[in-house]
């Protein structure tokens with residue numbers, strides 16, 4: 001595992017079993033107790049491998065790891081576990097799993113005794129590229145991610161070996177997040193992706209490293225999302241979230257569709273030229289990320305688009321693809337987004 005960055009927290013990336021690495025880090029870390037929360041979806045053999053090297057002061061809890069468990073009752077059960085085993089301020093929490101588990105454990109770490117340290121070991125592509133970087137934690141309560149905090153993991157350990165257990169079609173759809181970062185922020189990564197597929201460990205590591213460092217840069221510039229910089233990461237997500245909810249498809253596939261719509265609307269609203277949109281679409285085609293788009297009805301589109309967190313009356317912050325391959329957020333009337341999307345698709 002290689003150290004990618006020290007700030008705002010330490011992020012390591014590699015493709016070897018992390019257990020020895022984790023063991024060494026724990027020996028240096030001087031924690032009173034270590035609380036490991038592991039996703040129940042990892043193969044037993046893999047979990048066993050991880051557990052063989054852990055220190056004695058370590059408490060292990062296997063936790064369900066899906067969106068429906070990102071809630072107050074799971075938070076309570078994790079807090080109870082910590083209290084029962086007398087976790088103190090010098091205790092360390094470690095979350096091993098997908099984004100839903102990381103978001104929940106990170107949130108618990110932020111509120112237990114007014115905040116204790118935590119490490120993230122992401123095991124899904126979205127968790128490795130996105131949710132373990134940047135310190136956003138959240139649970140769902142009467143809506144998605146309505147309750148949460150900013151609480152950075154002290155360390156993030158990313159081992160792409162975990163992705164070998166992940167269903168291949170879902171893994172490939174999740175590359176929409178890589179396409180998003182490349183199109184929005186990194187021309188060199190676009191060129192790389194046009195030539196290389198992400199099927200080899202080497203190319204996947206290269207793309208992940210780029211995406212992680214890009215996200216880190218954006219987070220450093222706008223940690224609490226007050227400057228409309230972090231909002232740019234929402235590129236493709238406004239419509240993406242609608243498809244994810246309505247069609248119950250993977251986040252990656254939904255974002256792919258959202259990116260197509262954003263590109264079309266960017267051209268239609270004059271933010272980029274036709275050839276720039278087509279160049280961007282060529283990348284999505286190359287990555288097999290172009291899917292048929294059937295827009296839901298106006299009522300449904302309106303219902304979901306109005307849920308945007310930064311909505312101002314009838315307008316939402318929409319992320320446009322701009323000339324010279326950059327992004328821009330612009331408050332746009334929901335009505336016009338719907339009308340123009342319907343004319344394009």
Ligand SMILES: NC(=O)c1ccc[n+]([C@@H]2O[C@H](COP(=O)([O-])OP(=O)(O)OC[C@H]3O[C@@H](n4cnc5c(N)ncnc54)[C@H](O)[C@@H]3O)[C@@H](O)[C@H]2O)c1
Nearest residue numbers: 041065066098099100123124126127130131136162165166
């Ligand atoms: N905090 C942030 O900045 C941020 C960013 C993006 C997404 N998120 C959140 O992350 C969540 C989505 O993350 P996700 O895509 O990882 O989903 P997830 O955590 O729900 O995991 C998806 C599925 O994969 C399983 N799984 C975990 N590791 C696996 C492995 N190695 N092999 C096979 N299956 C495995 C899980 O049990 C689950 O069933 C959402 O709740 C989203 O809100 C947070």
Ligand SMILES: [Zn+2]
Nearest residue numbers: 177237251255
């Ligand atoms: Zn996303």
